[in-house]
Amino acid sequence: MDCQDLVELITAYLDDALDEPTRRRFDEHLAECDPCVAYVEQFKTTVGSLASLHTDAPQQLNPDFTLRLLSAFRDWK
Structure with missing residues (x-):
């Protein structure tokens, strides 16, 4: 697996929706690629921040926008 x-x-990885061989390749790539580890962590942080906005102030977010x-x-992609 490459970075792209x-x-x-x-x-799909974060949703635990990858098949086992693909997940294994994903994890193997992460074990060898520090920039992708940083990317995954940044993505998790972004998702977490968006989730907290929705949880803390759902009246401020339009459901269609979400x-x-x-x-x-x-x-x-």
Whole structure:
């Protein structure tokens, strides 16, 4: 797996939706690539921040916007 493959699979990885061989390749790549480790951590932080916004102030977020944002991250390549 290369870095581009990892970027394309990150949401499936975080959703625990990868098949076992792909997850193993993902983890093997992370074991060898510090920039991708940083990318995964940044992605987790971003998702966590967005989740806390939604939890702390759901009345401020338009549900349509939330769905579009989630869709954009899922489909982003």
